[in-house]
Amino acid sequence: MPTTHFSGTLIIGAGPSGLMAADILSKAGVAVRIYEAMPTPGRKFLMAGRGGLNITHSEALDAFVQRYGDHSSLLKPLLNRFGPNDIINWMDELEQPSFIGSSGRVFPKVMKAAPLLRAWLTRLNQQGVELLTRHRWVDWDDQGGFHIESPEGPQIITADQIILATGGGSWKKLGSDGQWVNLLQRQGIQINPLVASNCGFTCEWSNVLRKQHAGTPIKGAVLKSQHSEKKGDLILTHYGLEGGLIYAFSAEIRHALSLNQSAKLTLDLMPDIELAQLIKRIEKPRGRNSFSNHLRKAGIASVKAALVRESYPEIVNDDPFAWAEALKNCPITLTGMRPIDEAISTAGGVPFSELNNDFRLKKKPTVFCAGEMIDWDAPTGGYLLTACFSIGVHIAEAIISSNSEKSKMHSSKT
Ligand SMILES: Cc1cc2nc3c(=O)[nH]c(=O)nc-3n(C[C@H](O)[C@H](O)[C@H](O)COP(=O)(O)OP(=O)(O)OC[C@H]3O[C@@H](n4cnc5c(N)ncnc54)[C@H](O)[C@@H]3O)c2cc1C
Secondary structure, eight states: OOEEEEEEEEEEOOSHHHHHHHHHHHHTTOOEEEEOSSSSSOHHHHHHTTTOOOOEEOSOHHHHHHTTGGGHHHHHHHHHHSOHHHHHHHHHHTTOOEEEOTTSEEEETTOOSHHHHHHHHHHHHHTTOEEEOSOEEEEEOTTSOEEEEOTTOOEEEEEEEEEEOOOOSSOGGGTOOOTHHHHHHTTTOOOEEEEEESOOEEOOOOHHHHHHHTTEEEEEEEEEOSSOEEEEEEEEOSSEEESHHHHTTHHHHHHHHHHHSOEEEEEESOTTSOHHHHHHHHHSOOTTSOHHHHHHHTTOOHHHHHHHHHHOTTOOTTOHHHHHHHHHSEEEEEOEEOOGGGSSEEEEEBOGGGBOTTSEETTEEEEEEOGGGBSOOOOSSSHHHHHHHHHHHHHHHHHHHHHHHHHHHHHHHO
16 A cells, blocks of 8 residues: 655644644644544543533642642643643633633633534634544554554555644543554553553442442542542542542552552541531530431531441440541541543553653654653643643644744755
């Protein structure tokens, strides 16, 4: 089969990272073609918007950058160049205004991702971006040809630059199936195993707890590990725990599980009240109320009381001190992670050691990697999308500046 060459930038994957690179490149007049395996683009982006698209966060940039943990210093220059405020301005340009929620998180005013994606695709189309769906990258040959399967049949293509923006390895049905891992490994590129992040964890709950409380939110708790403590909400599920608060501990719990097969954390279920005050509240006479009702009337949700009974089966009713202590220090033992496909995001992927500063593969200098397929990790809260956008901008600007260097050299020779 003959190989065709595309004079411009070929992007594989129409998620937030690939689309942002396409936006910047096409605005600068670079020819851009996108190949997307699914019948429509941005499926995970749309899914992210299902319960409200938390696109970024309004906290100070210094604090924002720290959310990327070990990768903060690598991502800092990118986030300085295109960070939360730039995302808000970019949405305004697309006539999709945003608002800052009470927690500092930023959402589009309409909450959903669909209107934003629609406006974005319209602009890309006006800027001349060619978006070809049902075009799946399936192989990478030793001559640098990218093998594509499409309804028109197979083809082999090369391009001036190729940006891989094929996503992580969760929610496979939305397109990011991690198949690219093998394709890169076969080119001698080291890939760190994809692992679940921002995911649920399993706990060996009793049948009673499961039956009475599965699906119940645990609001305003503080979760403490050996290294940190954070406040937020959880959901007790039939298999364990879900929710932003436990997701924020994903990396630490994953590490503990790999060492010990279990991870022990502590919940302060009543963080807004001091121990002494809590004791006073519980020791008030309960009259004819059952003890459970008495706790509920004292502002202690029944799921919180049930968690205490689960961890302290011997606890005696009407012992205010024991109850207050247990509510402030309720141990939980996590025994495993939920499957990777259920995770909000994945860590692992292309390590920074395989990339140059402009996110070009050291071993394949015309090929760049963008977005979640790179091995960085971040909690939910808009940090995932922000980094994907920011990396897309960074790569696009690197290509634009290298194209302009080349054309300067070319014109000085002629
Ligand atoms: C349920 C859910 C909720 C989320 N909520 C939020 C949130 O509120 N805030 C936030 O910041 N993040 C959120 N995220 C995470 C965020 O959506 C992702 O981090 C982000 O979409 C990753 O962008 P990406 O461009 O790297 O990859 P993706 O969005 O995964 O896009 C990759 C694209 O590449 C295509 N592709 C893959 N392989 C090939 C191939 N071989 N050939 C051609 N095309 C291919 C895929 O079909 C896909 O369209 C959420 C994720 C999920 C699952």
